Amino acid sequence: MPELIKAGAPIKVLVADDHAIVRAGIRALLEAQPDIAVVGEAVNGLEAVRLAGETQPDVVVMDIAMPCMNGLRATRQITSSLPGVRVIALTMHDDEEYFFEVLSAGALGYVLKAAAPAELVAAIRAVHQGNVFLYPSVAKMLVNDYMRRVESGEAKTSYDGLTEREKEVLTLIAEGLSSQEIAHRLCLSVNTVHVHRARIMEKLNLHSRTELVKYALRKGLIEFEG
DSSP states (O other), X not given: OOOOXXXXXXXXXXXXXXXXXXXXXXXXXXXXXXXXXEEEEESSHHHHHHHHHXXXXXXXXXXXXXXXXOHHHHHHHHHXXXXXXXXXXXXXXXXXXXHHHHHHHTOSEEEETXXXXXXXXXXXXXXXXXXXXXXXXXXXXXXXXXXXXXXXXXXXXXXXXXXXXXXXXXXXXHTTOOHHHHHHHHTXXXXXXXXXXXXXXHHHXXXXXXXXXXXXXXXXXXXXXX
């Protein structure tokens, strides 16, 4: 079990779901945890974006299918404007189309509504620590996708000449850090981080953060729970 963070510094969680009974259940579950505090509830994507700005949560538990603005659009807006906020997608959909869309939007976790309550708690703790949380069936999808790419010749089997610094930058990008956060972590300028990112994309023939995350997971550069 992941180590609980110290008392007095709970993980601040915003819950976004258009069903009141679901929000109430999630709130009850999370408030029973000594290291988690629910700081707000949103009934749609627009409200999720607004409340994320107001409450500055550590983690947003985001339903994907919501009115006014769906969870995918809300996730994109939150992760682009608040790079320190981690998003976990909570969905009924267990298929590739939704998974890769969610990952592309910037979410670091993917949990099915059919999952055991403990899975959601574990996901919150994992993404707060900078890990990626994938529900087991979703992790299997990732492996299957990689195997298809290997068989078609698309996937590479080495680091393709990445330097140690480029591996570090790749890892931090995949973990969801912004260029400014990476620069601070590695004592680099933001421009230098941008140069490293461009070289990584070119060397690996990758074109999006989604592909970077998938690559980093396959190579074991970042860990995932699930």
